[in-house]
Amino acid sequence: MVGWQVLREENKLKTTKDSRSLNSLIHPSDSLHGCLTCRRISQRYFRVVAGVSVLSAPGQHSQTRFVHSLKTHKSFDEATMNNDVALVRLSSPLHFNDHVQPICSVENVTHEFTLNLSHCFITGWGSTSYNGEKAASLQEAEVEIIDTQICNLIDWYDGLITENMICAGLQSGSADSCQGDSGGPLQCYSEDEQRFYLVGVTSFGDECGRPQRPGVYARTSRFTAWLRKTQAGSLSAAHRPATLTLSCTV
Known part of the structure; x- marks a missing residue:
């Protein structure tokens, strides 16, 4: 299992076919994603599941969070797919362990x-x-x-x-x-x-x-500066991490 691989899916209250997409953990509260699938439905219907390998059997190591905010790159071009990145902020930090880790x-x-x-x-x-x-x-x-x-x-x-x-x-x-x-x-x-x-x-x-x-x-x-700025400038104090980082822990 890849500890930084997380699944973004629709809540059970609003389920449609093929509603899954993927994220990569870069911080306990942040994951990196693509813009296009973020635009398909309101963020309030999404949740993120970490620490899972087999989807039908999440197991005791899985952690679920709702999406607090979602910031797409302002220069994303759907026609060319240029700048296809988005930052997903979770409702509360994930707990890192042997099964859930940042990349x-x-x-x-x-x-x-x-x-x-x-x-x-x-x-x-x-x-x-x-x-x-x-x-x-x-x-x-x-x-x-x-x-x-x-x-x-x-x-x-x-x-x-x-x-x-x-x-x-x-x-x-x-x-x-x-x-x-x-x-x-x-x-x-x-x-x-x-x-x-x-x-x-x-x-x-x-x-x-x-x-x-x-x-x-x-x-x-190519997006490090954008990520740092988005982490630091677009989040409320209540959801802002004490230390902004794009690096994993050793």
């Missing part, structure tokens, strides 16, 4: 390049094939970061990938995020620091698992 955050683009990141993974409860059934237990796949110049080739994404995005997958298309994985983490391991870092937030793709159509993720290193 480390990349401080900036320079930091990203110095981390010696390797072994990147995507995780989620989304479909295991295009238009297929959603997974009942948390799925994991290892992927490779694909150079933006390659991803922007005419027979790939033809210039659609901006500096705020990162492509990840396999050129063969055999490993990819899919429907229901939106907002989830692209996480990479730092051999130097021996910990995982949140490198991307699942944003979009062209179907699932197509050759030359890898998953596209919001590049978290």
Whole structure:
């Protein structure tokens, strides 16, 4: 189980099909998400579940919180999916333990390049094939970061990938995020620091698992300043953490 992977779903009072989406914990009260799925329904109908792997059996380690506030990036463009990030503030802090933990955050683009990141993974409860059934237990796949110049080739994404995005997958298309994985983490391991870092937030793709159509993720290193400002400036004193941080605990 990935301790920073959390599920955002609709409350039982208002349930619709395919209402699930994913978040990544970066603070006891904050999780990072994508903008598009945040716009589909009022935040008052959402709750966040952490510490769960099998959805039908949350278990004793699961923790549930309601959504206190939701801040989408003001420059999010639904047509191009640029700036596809949102900050979800929980109604009360989660309790970190062996089953619920934050993921480390990349401080900036320079930091990203110095981390010696390797072994990147995507995780989620989304479909295991295009238009297929959603997974009942948390799925994991290892992927490779694909150079933006390659991803922007005419027979790939033809210039659609901006500096705020990162492509990840396999050129063969055999490993990819899919429907229901939106907002989830692209996480990479730092051999130097021996910990995982949140490198991307699942944003979009062209179907699932197509050759030359890898998953596209919001590049978290491009949004550090926005996250800090949003944490510090848009929250009431009652819900503001004593220490604002985008880094995991050791």
